[in-house]
Each structure stands twice: as C-alpha cells, then as structure tokens.
Amino acid sequence: MVTARTTTRGAPGARSNLADRIYQRLKAEMNDFRVVPGDRLSEAEIGLRFGVSRTPVRQALFRLRDEGFLDVAAKSGWYVRPLDxxxxxxxxxxxxxxxxxxxxxxxxxxxxxxxxxxxxxxxxxxxxxxxxxxxxxxxxxxxxxxxxxxxxxxxxxxxxxxxxxxxxxxxxxxxxxxxxxxxxxxxxxxxxxxxxxxxxxxxxxxxxxxxxxxxxxxxxxxxxxxxxxxxxxxxxxxx
Amino acid sequence: MVTARTTTRGAPGARSNLADRIYQRLKAEMNDFRVVPGDRLSEAEIGLRFGVSRTPVRQALFRLRDEGFLDVAAKSGWYVRPLDxxxxxxxxxxxxxxxxxxxxxxxxxxxxxxxxxxxxxxxxxxxxxxxxxxxxxxxxxxxxxxxxxxxxxxxxxxxxxxxxxxxxxxxxxxxxxxxxxxxxxxxxxxxxxxxxxxxxxxxxxxxxxxxxxxxxxxxxxxxxxxxxxxxxxxxxxxx
DNA sequence: GTAGACCATCTGGTATACAAGTTAGTACAC
DNA sequence: GTGTACTAACTTGTATACCAGATGGTCTAC
Incomplete structure (x- = not known):
C-alpha cells in the first residue's frame, strides 16, 4: 500500500530527480498499453531509451514493484505482473x-x-x-x-x-x-x-x-x- | 499504498538481497523506538553500521519513504517523519x-x-x-x-x-x-x-x-x- | 558583540565498474 | 534426428567514484 506519494514538493511536474521522472514515464507506458502484462523489461534497455543510467531506473522499477505492478526475478529480469x-x-x-x-x-x-x-x-x-x-x-x-x-x-x-x-x-x-x-x-x-x-x-x-x-x-x-x-x-x- | 510485499518467495527470512534485509532492520529499529520521529538518518552511516554499501541502503530508505515513514531532503538528509x-x-x-x-x-x-x-x-x-x-x-x-x-x-x-x-x-x-x-x-x-x-x-x-x-x-x-x-x-x- | 561572507565538510543524486547467476543458442556426440 | 554439454551473452545485485548542492562553523569587518 503503500503508496504513491509526491516527495519533491514544488512546481507540479518539475520533479528534480530522474527516478521520479522515469517512474512516471514507465507507469504512463503501462496505462497506454505500450507495455502489457507479461512483458519483460530490462534495466539497461530502459536506461538507454530514456538516456539515464541504471541507478534511477532501478529506483523507479523497485517502486513499481512495491506498488504491485512489476515482479523481479533475481539475475533474470523484470516482468509486468500478469492480470489477476x-x-x-x-x-x-x-x-x-x-x-x-x-x-x-x-x-x-x-x-x-x-x-x-x-x-x-x-x-x-x-x-x-x-x-x-x-x-x-x-x-x-x-x-x-x-x-x-x-x-x-x-x-x-x-x-x-x-x-x-x-x-x-x-x-x-x-x-x-x-x-x-x-x-x-x-x-x-x-x-x-x-x-x-x-x-x-x-x-x-x-x-x-x-x-x-x-x-x-x-x-x-x-x-x-x-x-x-x-x-x-x-x-x-x-x- | 503501497505496500509491504514479499518479492523473494521461498524460505521465510531467507531474503537473498541486502536491500530487503536493511529494510526490515530499519523498520524494526523504528518499532523498537531506537529511532523516533524527527531523527536524522544518513545513508553512509547506515551502510557503515550494517556493513553494506549505500546502494542497498538507499533501496530500503526509498521504500520506507514510499510507505510514508521517512522523508528525504535533497543533498540534506533523511528524516523520520514527525508524528502526525x-x-x-x-x-x-x-x-x-x-x-x-x-x-x-x-x-x-x-x-x-x-x-x-x-x-x-x-x-x-x-x-x-x-x-x-x-x-x-x-x-x-x-x-x-x-x-x-x-x-x-x-x-x-x-x-x-x-x-x-x-x-x-x-x-x-x-x-x-x-x-x-x-x-x-x-x-x-x-x-x-x-x-x-x-x-x-x-x-x-x-x-x-x-x-x-x-x-x-x-x-x-x-x-x-x-x-x-x-x-x-x-x-x-x-x- | 553582532552581522555577514567564506570555506571545509557532509549530504544525497547519478553514473560506472565489477560480481555472480540465468538464459539461450550452438556445437558435438550418438 | 535427438539429446546433452558447453559457452557466450545478458541479467540483476552490489560496491565504488564523482558531482553538485546544502550546511554549519569560523573568521573578518564593523
């Protein structure tokens, strides 16, 4: 339950850190059906696509995991959770x-x-x-x-x-x-x-x-x- | 809301990754009143205390932030949220x-x-x-x-x-x-x-x-x- | 004594390097 | 054709390096 919370208060959308931005974009891709349940994600690929390193990507992915959208298999890969x-x-x-x-x-x-x-x-x-x-x-x-x-x-x-x-x-x-x-x-x-x-x-x-x-x-x-x-x-x- | 979810299924307590372990220990410290609202936390100090690098510490801290326990001020520090x-x-x-x-x-x-x-x-x-x-x-x-x-x-x-x-x-x-x-x-x-x-x-x-x-x-x-x-x-x- | 400028130090944000395990494909033996 | 062993490429997990900004103490000017 955790939960979706804005940490960086201030001008809306003016998130200073990359992690929050990647988080938003990834979730938007899920809502736009650009990625669908079952899809496989790779930290490196996402980082390359958004032009950032793996570090903020991982922060975003783990947040999405904690919120129940993704699963991670150690040393194997990230997966969009199947529709339950x-x-x-x-x-x-x-x-x-x-x-x-x-x-x-x-x-x-x-x-x-x-x-x-x-x-x-x-x-x-x-x-x-x-x-x-x-x-x-x-x-x-x-x-x-x-x-x-x-x-x-x-x-x-x-x-x-x-x-x-x-x-x-x-x-x-x-x-x-x-x-x-x-x-x-x-x-x-x-x-x-x-x-x-x-x-x-x-x-x-x-x-x-x-x-x-x-x-x-x-x-x-x-x-x-x-x-x-x-x-x-x-x-x-x-x- | 996020939420406390176990990702690494398997033997209970046998979490393979450090991040989850640090997360558990930090939350235990809060429940034991070893850290109380208002306290300041530093990534480096926690890593030193638990014998791990900043990376898993940060994962744990961000998870606790998303769950509403902590706040982070950029370049300044982590704080246990005051009792509201x-x-x-x-x-x-x-x-x-x-x-x-x-x-x-x-x-x-x-x-x-x-x-x-x-x-x-x-x-x-x-x-x-x-x-x-x-x-x-x-x-x-x-x-x-x-x-x-x-x-x-x-x-x-x-x-x-x-x-x-x-x-x-x-x-x-x-x-x-x-x-x-x-x-x-x-x-x-x-x-x-x-x-x-x-x-x-x-x-x-x-x-x-x-x-x-x-x-x-x-x-x-x-x-x-x-x-x-x-x-x-x-x-x-x-x- | 007080206000203000300055700088050393500490902070988290990000990128990168290395370690270790998984996966998939291919060559080989039969 | 089929099964198996091997390996090379790719994956996440963790540690480290470096940066920019915040902080707090000190020194100086008054």
Missing part, C-alpha cells in the same frame, strides 16, 4: 468499501458545506451536448469524479488508498470507456448519485454507488488479455 | 472502515465455515490465568486478532491495506499496552466481539468493534512525543 482477475475483483470491492464509507460521511455533513460538491455538479450535471466523448478524457473524468467524492469526505488516508486502488485498476477500467453506451451510462449514473448526495439521501446514494461500481466490475470481467494486446496495436488517438 | 496525529486519526478511521466491512462480510458467511474463527477463539476466549501480560506480546497478539478478522473475510486486497495501516500505527498503538488495565480491557472486548461474530450478530459485532477501535484511538491521542522518547531510553525488556 481475482485481485481486480478484490480491488473493486475495496473501492466499494471506501467509497460507500465516504458517501455515508458526506451525507452526514453539515448543511451548506458543499464547496467540493459544487465543482462536481458543474462537471456531471450537464446537458448531453456538453458531454465529453473521448474515451481517454472520460476515463480521467470518471476517476476524478470518484476521487472527489472520497476527498470531500475529508479523510486523507482513505483518499490516498483510494487513489492507489484507482491506479491499480486503471489499465482495465479505461477499456470500459471505449464503448459509447458505457460513457452515457456513466454520465447518467454519476448524475443520479450526485443528486442523492446533494439531498442527503444516504441510503439511496449508497445503493446507487454500489450498483454503479458493481456494474463497472462486471464489465471489467469481460476484458480478456487479448483485449489488452489489441489495444496496444491500435494507433494512439483511439485509445 | 491528524494522520493517525485518519488511519484509525480507515481501520474502522476496513474492519467493519470485514466483520459485516463475516457475519454474512455461510454456516459452518469457521476455520479461521476457531483459531481466534483458542487465543482470546481463555481464562484470565492463560492470558499474556508482556506488552510486546500482547501488542503482537492484538494486531494478529484484527488481522485475522479481516483475513477471514476473504478479500486479499483489503487485508493488504489493513496490514499497511497496522504498520503505520504500530509505533503508537504498542504504547497503549504498557498499561495492564488496557491489556485486560483488550482481552474482554476481543472476547465479546468474537462471540458476536460467531453468533452472526452483525449489528452487535459492528457496534462493539467500532467502540473498541475508537477507544484505542482515544488512548493514542494521549500519547505525546515525549512518551516516545521516554520509551527509547527504557531497557528492552519492558517495552
């Missing part, structure tokens, strides 16, 4: 647990403190014409919706763990938004959840949220390894 | 969330599948004469009680996060068991929780568990930084 659907199921259930707890706390909030919720409303309670359609953008927006709900509940540690879970399921979750019917369903369900929370309807919000995530979990079950390999061969724009 | 009581509060609330979800799932279990629970009963439903008294042992046992509850619920990811939370709060939690009245209270409350779970009394189990952890959280609030420094100077046996 049982683990993804568990992660989705953990997500449900965290988000339900957050929404419960949100619905018990004092009247009037809706700053964070107002921002969500501006994004999700929009007419059909104002909706985004790019799967990549919608995926990012969906993550932000759920992260905001949790953040609004005010527990930084729950937010942190929730963010970690989000990172771990991202690679399959994003594939869900390649279908336009799933995109409109997402807008529809988010709006309903948001209205329930705004009106302090705890039970209804919990019920809707659970169903929303469970549905997403079911869709992910349909993802197979071949889907991922297909995504890799597709040109960048359609991802 | 707001963060500890959040961690305790996260613990409550995870354990309540687990117990709820446990109470919804099918009749008869009590293998894990039976083991807990043997430890906690004992006469007063069979109780442990050593704070260190009781602390470990208490952690194991809660970990077992979560594990019995069957979600590996929730177990992992719960284990991480346990590691993060351990340093203050253990101080709670230096008082004998707190030890007997722990035995008493664990027994009650266990009985409720065994008899499928979901609501009662949840209520008891929440109260149990909340009480522990309140005790921890009384811990001050000076308590930790006192603990450091005390001889090993009494810790």
């Amino acid at each position: 659907f049982a683990k993804l199921d568990d992660l989705y259930d953990l997500r449900i647990t965290l988000e339900l707890a957050s929404v419960a706390r949100l619905c018990a909030r004092s009247r009037g403190s809706d700053a964070e919720l107002d921002r969500l409303r501006a994004t999700w309670l929009v007419p059909v014409s104002g909706r985004l359609e790019n799967p990549r953008e919608v995926g990012a927006l969906d993550e932000e919706f759920h992260a905001s709900l949790v953040r609004a509940a005010g527990n930084a540690e729950i937010s942190r763990v929730h963010a970690d879970v989000t990172e771990r399921i991202r690679v399959v979750r994003r594939l869900d938004f390649t279908r336009s019917d799933r995109i409109s369903a997402t807008y529809f369900e988010h709006a309903k959840i948001l209205r329930a929370v705004m009106h302090y309807k705890a039970d209804q919000a919990a019920m809707l949220l659970r169903a929303h995530i469970e549905q997403s979990k079911i869709e992910v079950r349909k993802i197979t390894l071949s889907t991922l390999f297909e995504a890799r061969s597709r040109p960048r724009g359609t991802r | 009581f707001a963060k500890l509060d959040d961690l305790y609330d996260l613990r409550i969330t995870l354990e309540l979800a687990s117990v709820a799932r446990l109470c919804a279990r099918s009749r008869g599948s009590d293998a894990e629970l039976d083991r807990l009963r043997a430890t906690w439903l004992v006469p007063v004469s069979g109780r442990l008294e050593n704070p260190r042992e009781v602390g470990a046992l208490d952690e194991e009680f809660h970990a077992s509850l979560v594990r019995a619920a069957g979600n590996a990811e929730i177990s992992r996060v719960h284990a991480d939370v346990t590691e993060r709060i351990r340093v203050v939690r253990r101080l709670d068991f230096t008082r004998s009245d707190r030890i007997s209270a722990t035995y008493f409350e664990h027994a009650k929780i266990l009985r409720a779970v065994m008899h499928y009394k979901a609501d009662q189990a949840a209520m008891l568990l929440r109260a149990h952890i909340e009480q522990s959280k309140i005790e921890v609030r009384k811990i001050t930084l000076s308590t930790l420094f006192e603990a450091r100077s005390r001889p090993r046996g009494t810790r």
Whole structure:
C-alpha cells in the first residue's frame, strides 16, 4: 500500500530527480498499453531509451514493484505482473468499501458545506451536448469524479488508498470507456448519485454507488488479455 | 499504498538481497523506538553500521519513504517523519472502515465455515490465568486478532491495506499496552466481539468493534512525543 | 558583540565498474 | 534426428567514484 506519494514538493511536474521522472514515464507506458502484462523489461534497455543510467531506473522499477505492478526475478529480469482477475475483483470491492464509507460521511455533513460538491455538479450535471466523448478524457473524468467524492469526505488516508486502488485498476477500467453506451451510462449514473448526495439521501446514494461500481466490475470481467494486446496495436488517438 | 510485499518467495527470512534485509532492520529499529520521529538518518552511516554499501541502503530508505515513514531532503538528509496525529486519526478511521466491512462480510458467511474463527477463539476466549501480560506480546497478539478478522473475510486486497495501516500505527498503538488495565480491557472486548461474530450478530459485532477501535484511538491521542522518547531510553525488556 | 561572507565538510543524486547467476543458442556426440 | 554439454551473452545485485548542492562553523569587518 503503500503508496504513491509526491516527495519533491514544488512546481507540479518539475520533479528534480530522474527516478521520479522515469517512474512516471514507465507507469504512463503501462496505462497506454505500450507495455502489457507479461512483458519483460530490462534495466539497461530502459536506461538507454530514456538516456539515464541504471541507478534511477532501478529506483523507479523497485517502486513499481512495491506498488504491485512489476515482479523481479533475481539475475533474470523484470516482468509486468500478469492480470489477476481475482485481485481486480478484490480491488473493486475495496473501492466499494471506501467509497460507500465516504458517501455515508458526506451525507452526514453539515448543511451548506458543499464547496467540493459544487465543482462536481458543474462537471456531471450537464446537458448531453456538453458531454465529453473521448474515451481517454472520460476515463480521467470518471476517476476524478470518484476521487472527489472520497476527498470531500475529508479523510486523507482513505483518499490516498483510494487513489492507489484507482491506479491499480486503471489499465482495465479505461477499456470500459471505449464503448459509447458505457460513457452515457456513466454520465447518467454519476448524475443520479450526485443528486442523492446533494439531498442527503444516504441510503439511496449508497445503493446507487454500489450498483454503479458493481456494474463497472462486471464489465471489467469481460476484458480478456487479448483485449489488452489489441489495444496496444491500435494507433494512439483511439485509445 | 503501497505496500509491504514479499518479492523473494521461498524460505521465510531467507531474503537473498541486502536491500530487503536493511529494510526490515530499519523498520524494526523504528518499532523498537531506537529511532523516533524527527531523527536524522544518513545513508553512509547506515551502510557503515550494517556493513553494506549505500546502494542497498538507499533501496530500503526509498521504500520506507514510499510507505510514508521517512522523508528525504535533497543533498540534506533523511528524516523520520514527525508524528502526525491528524494522520493517525485518519488511519484509525480507515481501520474502522476496513474492519467493519470485514466483520459485516463475516457475519454474512455461510454456516459452518469457521476455520479461521476457531483459531481466534483458542487465543482470546481463555481464562484470565492463560492470558499474556508482556506488552510486546500482547501488542503482537492484538494486531494478529484484527488481522485475522479481516483475513477471514476473504478479500486479499483489503487485508493488504489493513496490514499497511497496522504498520503505520504500530509505533503508537504498542504504547497503549504498557498499561495492564488496557491489556485486560483488550482481552474482554476481543472476547465479546468474537462471540458476536460467531453468533452472526452483525449489528452487535459492528457496534462493539467500532467502540473498541475508537477507544484505542482515544488512548493514542494521549500519547505525546515525549512518551516516545521516554520509551527509547527504557531497557528492552519492558517495552 | 553582532552581522555577514567564506570555506571545509557532509549530504544525497547519478553514473560506472565489477560480481555472480540465468538464459539461450550452438556445437558435438550418438 | 535427438539429446546433452558447453559457452557466450545478458541479467540483476552490489560496491565504488564523482558531482553538485546544502550546511554549519569560523573568521573578518564593523
């Protein structure tokens, strides 16, 4: 659980050290399907590709290992962990647990403190014409919706763990938004959840949220390894 | 969140690489109050002390940083993160969330599948004469009680996060068991929780568990930084 | 006595060198 | 054709070398 944490505070993206930069780029490659589960990585090759020595590469790799993305076999090589659907199921259930707890706390909030919720409303309670359609953008927006709900509940540690879970399921979750019917369903369900929370309807919000995530979990079950390999061969724009 | 994950499978404790060994020893030093929040660490000094080079030391330090125990200031030094009581509060609330979800799932279990629970009963439903008294042992046992509850619920990811939370709060939690009245209270409350779970009394189990952890959280609030420094100077046996 | 500039020293960040184990391919024996 | 032994190339694990920046004490000017 550890965890994804920014150490070098300051201007965003202005990471001073190479290790953090390599870490970001490697994770981006995984999320872009440029490397997929089962792929083999070599410290030297990565260093060569990014123009740095093995030292910062190793730091990044070990961090990714600790976060559960990679495995290392001594003197043999690094491997992207295979997709473990049982683990993804568990992660989705953990997500449900965290988000339900957050929404419960949100619905018990004092009247009037809706700053964070107002921002969500501006994004999700929009007419059909104002909706985004790019799967990549919608995926990012969906993550932000759920992260905001949790953040609004005010527990930084729950937010942190929730963010970690989000990172771990991202690679399959994003594939869900390649279908336009799933995109409109997402807008529809988010709006309903948001209205329930705004009106302090705890039970209804919990019920809707659970169903929303469970549905997403079911869709992910349909993802197979071949889907991922297909995504890799597709040109960048359609991802 | 990262997370404490064993990479080198095989004989327990037979870690082949130095980095993992240094990691374990450093964390042990923190749990033994040999290093306390605010302390400054130097890569060279640690390497000298353990007889290894800076390389494995740095791997261990960065892992501890990612897990939230340390901070590093470029070209300046490593520091044990100060105790953040707001963060500890959040961690305790996260613990409550995870354990309540687990117990709820446990109470919804099918009749008869009590293998894990039976083991807990043997430890906690004992006469007063069979109780442990050593704070260190009781602390470990208490952690194991809660970990077992979560594990019995069957979600590996929730177990992992719960284990991480346990590691993060351990340093203050253990101080709670230096008082004998707190030890007997722990035995008493664990027994009650266990009985409720065994008899499928979901609501009662949840209520008891929440109260149990909340009480522990309140005790921890009384811990001050000076308590930790006192603990450091005390001889090993009494810790 | 005090403020400020300077420099020796220590720090982590990065690159490189070496050690030791794994893997894969090839040549050889049959 | 097949199986095996060997070796050469490649892998990570660890130690070391070097750099730039932060730090803290001292010396100087006032």
